[in-house]
Amino acid sequence: MTHSSLRTNHRCRVLLACGLGAFLVLSLLLAISWGAASIPLGRTATYLWSAVTGGAISSSDVTEYTVVAEIRTPRAVMAAVVGAGLSALGIAAQAMVRNPLADPFILGISSGASVGASAVVSWGILSSFGVYALSAAAFVGALIASVLVYALSRSSGGIAPVRLILTGVVLSFGFQALMSAIVFFDAKGDAARTVMFWMLGSLGGASWAQLPLAGAVTLGVIAYLWYRAPDLDVLSMGDGSSASLGVDPEALRRRLFLLTVIGTATLVSVAGTIGFVGLVIPHLTRIVLGPAHRPATVLAPLFGAVFMVWVDLLSRFAVPPRELPLGVMTALIGVPVFVLLIRRRGYVFGGAR
Template identity: 55%
Template structure:
């Protein structure tokens, strides 16, 4: 019987014209390089901004924050900027980028669609309804600083339950029904959000709603980082554990069944894990597009289609990408900010078109 790893190699890519062997970069050096790039990106993200802070001062403030040390009174403002504002923001950007990339890998395998991303299931559109209820209507004001994240996460879970109920059939969760149900309900959620935006008084609330809909990390706090990180790490660990089953599922339901994988059951588990992870990151960052769509394809182009290799690299690549996208969103129109989703789209659209034109890469494998 065909082995799961062999099945992944059958589908592997990219390939060079005139060659039958895929060209891959070893995962370990690539992962180490991305890890070092992430550390450098975090340092740049903390040090750069509308209010410049010297490189040595950044390290000194970080050390003081980690060890509980004290800083001079004249450095109190710079310390607050570094430790209380920028550091949780760049850490949350890394967590969100890693989560979107990992979930993008899983969703593309789950629905066997090269255009799938974490938002294809309608989860982000559902989260937008809850978030805008807080921003525009002042709902759940009693929750204080947690109102926005809690409302977005709860509405994301409600959207997940609705998509699941609509997509489920006697034959289980099929890729086509998932995509159709998620897309259709996403349009419905977006219509509700649009009515809320147009019905609200013009001004800062409407602008905040649009920032959230396009993705923003401007409201990042230390309280948001641990929960989002725990959710993303847990989802990634589960996906890593089920990587061989993902290899089989990507081959099709008949092939995966022949390899001993129950496609309907695995797809149901993937739906729950990816929806929970998507809801948690969308609740703290808004709807940031192109990360979950682009990063999995770029990583497959570099390391091949085996999900164990892809999941080892994709979260690091997503984290680096979103840290820099957030940094650019703060710098390009400083002191004003652009939505992060605008930056990822500006980067993602030409990159996606280049991938489409690349002769040696086929979306989803050979």
């Protein structure tokens, strides 16, 4: 590829990133403005400006201001953060195990989190955490599952990608069975619906208090992947090629494992299990940009953020006054789009069509 072609590709990627960033801002404004009681964009922007600057509002606008500033804005921003984070973690998981079917939940993290969540609903554990009991228990459950997967998949030769995947899948079934047993024997009898809705993903409980941690973790994941993008390109060639090119595949895989565990556990604890995003968005990004990891680590989070904001918005409008779980919407929208794109000739992952 000539130097001129490289410059053109770089310029196109920069323009695409700027375009996605602008569309993300517009999407956030629309998500904050639209709802059961829609608020005009002009007034929405005014309320947001007052919230940022501490400006005064009239007493007649207090209700609308509260809806915009305290309910819809943290939810819309959390949707963008979760979408960006899951997309970046999908890149990390697929690079770690060199498997196109990998996603952030391949390590059994979501199943472990579901056990913690069901324990809160059925047994009331960690009740001292108040409204954060569900998130805290899900986070702890996810970490326990990850430790078990790591311990059982590690051998004297390090972490083999195939063993890691198989261990994660097998333990996922075990944790799902344990969660089902907890819900089945629940004395109150209403745990199944609550746990199922949480497992399919929801941002109904998003708040400003949850955003700093989720946002910091997501930014940290993206920054690390961007910094190590050349090493991820080398790792995709195989362990032998990586070692010959000066990259320690075992050490890098351990770091990616830790990154995936912390990032996924954090996002699952605040939003539940939102499938499909971490699997599909990285592939859609590669279809558009090619296999290089550095542009993917910038644009995949933007794609994921935009996608998640619109998915959350549609979940609120699909069957009013009820709200569809996010996992249902991601599948309904993403599956047909992904099938159409994946059938395009020329898409390659890891050298296999």
